[in-house]
Amino acid sequence: MLSTAKTAKILIIRFSSFGDVVQTLSVPSALVQTFPGAEIHWITRKDMAPLLKNHPHIKRVWEFDRKAGLLGLMKLTLAMRAENFTHIYDAHNNMRSRVIVWILRPLGFLGMGPTFIRRSIRRWKRLLLFKFRINTFEMPFSGQRDLLEPLQAWGVSKIAPPAPQIFPSDENTRKAAEVLGDYAGSIALAPSAAFFLKRWPKQYWMELIQLLPGERFVLLGGPEDSFIEDIHAVAPDRVLNLAGKCSLQVSSSVVGLSKAIVSNDTGLLHVAEQLGKKTIALMGPAPFGFPSRPSTKIMELNLYCRPCSKHGQGPCVNKEKYQKCLVDITPAQVAEQLRLLLGDRP
Known part of the structure; x- marks a missing residue:
């Protein structure tokens, strides 16, 4: 069962922005509540990496330099394949994050490779909200809840773990x-x-x-x-x-x-x-x-x-x-x- 796994090795993908990365810092602690023996890695933009490095539940931070471009991202991700992640959470959902998932789960379309969740951007809900004033989002709005909610499929609570979740050096x-x-x-x-x-x-x-x-x-x-x-x-x-x-x-x-x-x-x-x-x-x-x-x-x-x-x-x-x-x-x-x-x- 996912909720009782003791040897999970989990990758979080979130590159930016400053506020979104800070909010996502609740995810490692929430994951550890469900996977108490988990080893958690995170790939982020190089300028965001210092925000993550003192978090007690993040084992390793992988830094992506935007100057390296797509080729640099692919090289970095190929190096990450040796980690043999059991779970991947794409908390960003953009072209770069999809490249990472494709390299780490080349047979994902067959259901093979690491267990995977991608956070939905909810485009239809946004269209209804901004164009037609029809709100189908859970209220009240909550940035952290929206980041944790997809992980309920792994038995993770959508309630943010208590502060602190950022640890200045x-x-x-x-x-x-x-x-x-x-x-x-x-x-x-x-x-x-x-x-x-x-x-x-x-x-x-x-x-x-x-x-x-x-x-x-x-x-x-x-x-x-x-x-x-x-x-x-x-x-x-x-x-x-x-x-x-x-x-x-x-x-x-x-x-x-x-x-x-x-x-x-x-x-x-x-x-x-x-x-x-x-x-x-x-x-x-x-x-x-x-x-x-x-x-x-x-x-x-x-x-x-x-x-x-x-x-x-x-x-x-x-x-x-x-x-x-x-x-x-x-x-x-x-x-x-x-x-x-x-x-x-x-």
Whole structure:
């Protein structure tokens, strides 16, 4: 029986993106609950590999360099054949992941080779949702549940294992402590997101800081997020701007050294969840990055137009107000929820 196997050797395939890889970090622990003697490997993009390397249930990380192209991927996968995997979970479901499965299961069409599950992209369900406003997805949305659900065929629970499921290295934690200085234990803010429609307005972040004069804040983002400096400028004496100054791994450690985080629908939200940090998630147009843990307070509006797109790439379809799903979540409301989350009286 699959659920009683003690010698399973399992490959997880997930290359990117940052937030999706972080959410998939729950899968190894869930697998070990069902396969207690399992040896788990993971193939991912080279720049994502550091996120995985300290996970206690991942035996080996295989790193794929995109610069190597398809030939490089095939060479890497051929080397992986010597591992004789018993199970493969394609959690990505793209052309690259299909190449890997084809090489590792050349007789898969005959039912031979490793036991295999591929996560469905659910194209028809997405078409119904975004084009016809017919929602056939399980509610509430949950990114981690969607990654675990296909594995029920192996007896794996679709309930995410408890945090932590991300394990920053000692080196990255030390670097985070250095850049934070006496801002360790502050509130982290993640004002950016890959798509503009997923961003709570810049002015709102500024107002939130002003509504909490007794708190100190750390701003996180990428080097392209120059707008974050405007947020920093509202209270430079108690706001530290680390946008563009830390790697993803060090930023993850910064979240770990913070007492709470307020975040848009972005990768650092999932880092906070996997660390078990107190989190406020500002959820707007996209459905598939929804948080999954009780440590997270989801703030959202029930609108006819939500969700409107897979990633929040738009366009905004609300006829009443542009970006209404986030604009109508006020700084005062977020400040109140943050006080409650921290156990502070208004």
